[in-house]
Amino acid sequence: MGADAGSGDDRQGAGSGRLHCLVRPVGCACAGRRSLQCRLCRQALPATVQLVHSDQRCRPCGAGERGPEHRLLWPFRRDPRQPTPAAVARTLPAGHVRRRQSAGGAVLDADLRREQGGARQPSAPQWAGRRQLRRSGAELPGAAARAGRPDAGQQPDAVGDGVAAAARTGGLMMADRFARFGLPAFFALGLLLGGSAQGLWGKLLLEFVAVAVMAATVWVRRDRALESSDRFMLAMIGLVVLLVAFQILPLPPALWSALPGRAPIAAGFALLGQSLPWAPVSLAPSTSLSTALTLLPAVAMLMAVLWFPHVRRGSFSLVLVGVALANILLGTLQVSNTGDEAHWYLYPDTNLGAATGFFANANHLAILLVTAVPFLAALVMRMSRNKRDRRSAGLAGAGLGGLLLLLLGILLSGSIAATVLMLPALLGAAALVLKPSRTTRLTLLGLALAVGAGAVAVMLSGGVPAGMRGANKVASFDTRAEFAHHTVGLIPTYMPVGSGLGTFPTIYPTSENPNTVTLDFVNHAHDDYLELALETGLPGLLLVVLFVGWWAWRTVVIWRSAAGSGHARAATIASGVLLLHSIVDYPLRTIAIEMVFAYCVALMALPLTQAAAAEEGGEARHLRIG
Secondary structure, three states: OOHHHHOHHHHHHHHOOOOOOOEEEEOOOOOOOOEEEEOOOOOEOOOOOOOOOOOOEOOOOOOEOOOOOOOOOOOOOOOOOOOOHHHHHOOOOHHHHHHHHHOOOOOOHHHHHHHHOOOOOOOOOHHHHHHHHHHOOOOOOOHHHHHOOOOOOOOOOHHHHHHHHHHHHHHHHHHHHHHHHHHHHHHHHHHHHOOOOOOHHHHHHHHHHHHHHHHHHHHHHOOOOOOHHHHHHHHHHHHHHHHHHHHHOOEOHHHHOOOOOOHHHHHHHHHOOOOOOOEOOOOOHHHHHHHHHOOHHHHHHHHHHHHOOOOOOHHHHHHHHHHHHHHHHHHHHHHOOOOOOOOOOOOOOOOOOOOOOOOOOHHHHHHHHHHHHHHHHHHHHHHOOOOOHHHHHHHHHHHHHHHHHHHHHHHHHOOHHHHHHHHHHHHHHHHHHHOOOHHHHHHHHHHHHHHHHHHHHHHHHOOOOHHHOOOOOOOOHHHHHHHHHHHHHHHHHHOOOOOOOOOHHHHHHHHOOOOOOOOOOOOOOOOHHHHHHHHHHHHHHHHHHHHHHHHHHHHHHHHHOOOOOHHHHHHHHHHHHHHHHOOOOOHHHOHHHHHHHHHHHHHHHOOHHHHHHHHOOOOOOOOOOO
16 A cells, blocks of 8 residues: 555554544546545545545555545544534543454444444533533543552543534634634625725724634644745735834934935924934835734735645635625616716715726726626636536636726726727636637736736826826826826935835825915825835835835746646736736725735736645645544
């Protein structure tokens, strides 16, 4: 049977009277259905076992990744979702242990049932079972060692191990349910409540939930080794945290007053006759901290999709498409309102007369719909695989209907940028669905990138026909060019450290001409790269260059490899559209779009075989005790 059949863990388990079976998934890329077999006896696991963990390695084809050795104590006879301490704490009969040793450690479910007599075990919470065991005088974990008995290292503490195993089992099952239902619900909540900075309470709720999601992810991930992709993502998160800390931590007066752009502030203190206090790099530290906290939901989304076990990553794509369609429904109600009052709009400062959905800005709704296009194609491709022709035709029709609805929503929003960027998204979706050769696939991808870059260049040059331009002056391309001109003039003033995150609305008026200033409030530069250069300086630009280089490398790897999953390729298209749209707008300044972008980055960072296994319906799961 190879090295696995004689593993040290298995021999130890047999000698200590603990029944376990090392299992593996069968059927990654080389077979049809996924099942679990014993590595020792090659027998299928009993149907009564609740499967909650996995080892992503297919032996026949070598696909997937080798995880830790997983153990199975024994099949629970009752509802596997409610394991009882009494059921797992009993020691195995000596006869069964001997037969198990002679059989090489294989699970003999029939013998186990006969020897246990099929007794029905009462259900009780874990803490209640532990208290009952203590009252009955049973030996609890570490009792032999505390008593100083010489056999403390020889006798297995079956009762204590069983209770601890039940506690770990309950934790794994809770993690499994949270991954299947809680994380997609968190994504949906972010898409619904994170559409504008005006939603203060929704933003606070998302930030608190994000902290809980990150804590749960770290707790579940604590025993797993880091991979190269994990280290890169951790490094990027750490660099962002260092950048924020650098901007908000106080500096000595002699240091911060010597920074570029701080001379007027120092002159103000001198005019008041006050000594210079300690001050941070940011001109508005509280605003910088508040802006940094809005990144928490995106970071939580990235960590959960990338590191949380048992997660079915395709379910997030389904949530994205579903929320996009819900936005179209709400947007239809918004534009159908012919009265003077703004019915169905969720925010006071919004684009009246256009479809905004759950957003305050129609452009942000439109770009969300564009990002949903490649994921809709990936879902249709995944669901139609290995299905009957009739069902495949029905799924193709449903996908075409969903695409038409997304196009309708973009038209209702009136966004020129999203309308133009829809073309590269459609080209990428065609490369997903049609399954061309690698050369044709790369050609379509290059064409999509060229079309997107050309469209952005046309918009920046003002070459859009006048009839397509918005009526609102603030949203027009002429004023965007003016915003960019003033922002470029401000960047050298605060280089190389920047003015601080979120300070653009404060410092932008200092560059305007008092004779030509209008009543329009400029909240962003409508070019995220210029605004980031102004607020974060050289460190922020280096982070952008590092990330864009990584994104380009992963895009080429995912599209060139035959093992690249449909969802990972869809993520490259959606994230590329967002990166292009950030040149003429600020989509990544909203929590909802940030979470979509984080989802795309996580899919791209996954190893190709792991992403393909996740696309097949999630990781294979089994119980790990001990």
